[in-house]
Amino acid sequence: MRDALPAPSLSPIPRPARADATSAQPNGLARTGRILRFLMRYRGTGVFTGLDLRSSAQIAGEVDVGDQRPEQFVKDLEALGPTFIKLGQALSTRTDLVPAPYVAALTRMQSQVTPVEFDAIRTQVECALERPIEEVFAWFDPAPLGSASLAQVHRARLLDGRPVAVKVQRPGVAEEVRQDLAVLDSIATGVDHTTGLGQRVRFSDWVHEFRKALVGELDYTLEAANLERFSEHLAAYPDLLIPRPVWPLTRTRVLVMDLVNGDPLDANVLARVRPDALERLCESLMRGYLDQMFVHGEIHADPHPGNLLLTDDGRLAVIDLGMVVHVPPRQRTRLLKLMFSAVEGRGDDAADEVIALGTRLETFDEERYLRESGQLIARYAAHAGLKDHSEGRLMLDLTRIGAMCGLRTPPELSLLGRTLLHLEGVCRLLAPQLNVQKVIESHMPKMITAQIKRSLSMPALAVEAVELQGLVQDAPRKLSSVLSLLAENRLQVRITGLQESRLMENLQKIANRIAAGVVVAALILASAMLLRGSGPGTTNRYEWLALVLFLVATALGLALVVSALLRDRKAKPREERGPRT
Secondary structure (H helix, E strand, C coil): CCCCCCCCCCCCCCCCCCCCCCCCCCCHHHHHHHHHHHHHHCCCCCCCCCCCHHHCCCCCCCCCCCCCHHHHHHHHHHHCCHHHHHHHHHHCCCCCCCCHHHHHHHHCCCCCCCCCCHHHHHHHHHHHHCCCHHHCEEEECCCCCEECCCEEEEEEEECCCCEEEEEEECCCHHHHHHHHHHHHHHHHHHHHHHCHHHHHHCHHHHHHHHHHHHHHHCCHHHHHHHHHHHHHHHHHCCCEECCCECHHHCCCCEEEEECCCEEECCHHHHHCCCHHHHHHHHHHHHHHHHHHHHCCCEEECCCCHHHEEEECCCCEEECCCCCEEECCHHHHHHHHHHHHHHHHCCHHHHHHHHHHHCEECCCCCHHHHHHHHHHHHHHHHHCCCCCCCCHHHHHHHHHHHHHHCCEECCHHHHHHHHHHHHHHHHHHHHCCCCCHHHHHHHHHHHHHHHHHHHHCCHHHHHHHHHHHHHHHHHHHHHHHHHHHHHHCCCCCCCCCCCCHHHHHHHHHHHHHHHHHHHHHHHHHHHHHHHHCCCCCCCCCCCHHHHHHHHHHHHHHHHHHHHHHHHHCCCCCCCCEECCCC
16 A cells, blocks of 8 residues: 555556446345355264363363364355454354354465456446446546455545545445345244254344444444544544544445555564553553444454554554444443452452343353352463463453353454453564553553543433433322322232233143044044944944044144143243443
């Protein structure tokens, strides 16, 4: 990207013949069959089936170099197309679901694909902007800067001479993603309803979250909004650069933003920058992202070196903000308390926060979780300052231990761990001597102060005042109503699940099953008696009637069995959320 931009000219923009930019989509049944074959091929590897409790001592970073199945798994995912490339990137955060060798292979997954022909890109841009490309751009580079699974980026120059980068969605990719998501949703729902593992892991919930993230990533107006917010939030860190979107030219499938002149983070670039300057950049990146996560409540899950550029003026630029997750204030506070407890080495407090964040399943082993998480955090505190010390790995290991003990942790915890891992990787690349833990510890007071200021801001205080006013106004009336009901002996308590309608429905179902069983038994008995009605050597005139009764009884019996197997629902396993009482 350091090459100078050519002079504005319309000649580099070739005029293609009009053609449909949408690629042919595969047949739905064939696509479903291909996906099912892929899932069946890896059903015995532990991927998608949860972790083995006996492997609780396994560290997520350990990889068996002789096992080639993880690498083949990644290749097969990439061959299935953009949806499954993004699925692999999402699975790389699920250390509670995916074995360690596969997590390691998924983190190396590449989304670089063969570029789309410029004719299709031009058609996509003109359809989105509803005008010829020459009326918008003075120059548009047919050769892409980069080509990923969902989009590719081209350099361009606006009519006023402003250099920009144009991110264009690959033609047909949105339709393909929606078809694949529908298939995954139907498979996940079936697994949840028919297997105990599905009830424990809730694959359909995970696919639903994945669908929201991926569909959001396909809407470039959301990414443009992310760019603008991050640029405002990180304005206090001048060493960080976020390109601004060009709103008049931004659409759902086309994003136009400032062009960042810089170079990827490689050895050649790093050799020409002073080590103290690189350490300053890493500190700014870490502090800025900590503010973004814990103060502003937004987690950018992909701050890896491929999405960062070292600009010509010595700043770090973030060029891809498509995958951003918003964290509610209460959950944000708990994540900050978890992070603070972990850094301080307080294992019991950290475990309590994870339990309060997660969902306790019926099989939750609290004693084991407290013991193993406490030991994990104790080891983490004892190894502080070592080269392989990792806060992100700690968050992911807490998630993994929770899954083993029957605790379903929220996806935000895994995303926090993944983001911290990416940030630590960037710091190790740019400034290997930087102590990331000390940066986090020194920034903790500022984050806590910022959260307190936000909670004491005028809008927050106004909301609390309105709620308090409503409580004061309603309390006398509600108290009077309760006392009146008690005095008149009319106070009633309704228990969910024992309501008359549901109770009568279940009683009627039982009665109908018993009646149907009695009728089937009576028909079989009647048919047997009709067959034995005549003596030996005589013709039985009722054989045909006995056969009809037997066939009717058989049909009714089979229908009764099929109905019981398909329509009877098992009670949902008990789950608890929130702090323990």
